[in-house]
Amino acid sequence: MKTTEEIFEVLKNRYSEDIIGITNMPPEKIIDVKPDAIFKVSAFLINDPDLDFDNLMILSGLDDANGTKTNQPDGSFEFVGGTLSVVYHIESTKHRHKLVLRVSVPKENPVTESVVKVWACADWHEREAYDMVGVIFNNHPNLIRILMPYDWDAGYPLRKDYKNPEFYQGMKVPY
Amino acid sequence: MGILDKEFSQENIVITKFEDLMNWSRLSSLWQVGFGLACCAIEMMATSASHYDFDRFGVIPRPSPRQSDLIIISGTVTLKMALRIKRLYEQMPDPKYVISMGSCSNCGGPYWEHGYHVLKGVDRVVPVDVYVPGCPPRPEALLEGLLKLQEKIRNESLVKKVTA
Secondary structure, eight states: OOOHHHHHHHHHHHSTTTEEEEEEETTEEEEEEOGGGHHHHHHHHHHOTTTOOOEEEEEEEEEOOOSEEEEOTTSOEEEESOEEEEEEEEEOTTTOOEEEEEEEEETTSOEEEOOTTTOTTHHHHHHHHHHHHOOEEETOTTOOOSSSOTTOOSOOTTSTTOOOOSEETTEEOOO | OGGGGSOOSSSOOOOOOHHHHHHHHHHHOOOEESOOOSHHHHHHHHHHSTTTOGGGGTOOEESOGGGOSEEEEESOOBHHHHHHHHHHHHHSOSSOEEEEESHHHHHOGGGTTTOTTBOSOGGGTSOOSEEEOSSSOOHHHHHHHHHHHHHHHHTOOSSSOOOO
């Protein structure tokens, strides 16, 4: 059983450039990883016998809403810039320790790497993150919408500046 | 009494209007599409089960819309599902009836403002005969809705379109 700080030291020694830092966000400590390194870091975390993170408990996408808020004349608003994040909660069923990883990507080009080849259960989680906030996962085997209709073209519903369309396939959407 | 003052050799003859006979047989065997959407479907299944026994009104679930007279929209109608509901409804043969069960399918329910994925009322895609309020409605409420529908069918006419 290792604490987050101990695992952070291990990762920092091995992937010095790709590990951005550690954030204390009670009750969790979050390790920030660069987007293009998440696959190799994940592969190390599952393969190393002392770490052995064999269980991806949840993968979630979120809109950090940290861009510049610009108000529109019609009362709505938009975030220009800022980041989207993907948070990985992983666990070792053998050593009983847990870890939180986070990858932040710019909203203008939200591209990161898929971890499906490391944890197969990430498949649908990544599709959901793509569907709801629009993070694009490179090397995902089947990155299509999972909850919204396949032909939904009105954007990503869980972004903070999302606006519902007036009509979908001839059906009125607002109340 | 018209025809009744003559005696028949056999007694087992009932005389009625053809319209009444058609309406009576229709309302007494409303076969519903075996179809459920959300938590309302649990109540609908409870209504079908032995405790409330939908079958005593002639309601039995059918596995195909082609053999059904009634569709109970029991639950939240998402935009994705609305297209499928419309297709199911179009596959049913006439005469066909729709019961909208619960707040979600009546008007969007708790998703009325922030539900980006919910159709705000199933009557935007298919015509609804009876609305059953509740979240979800109890089986008694659904039975009341069915009785209302039977009342509606009883007053139908073969030659005149009755709207109510």
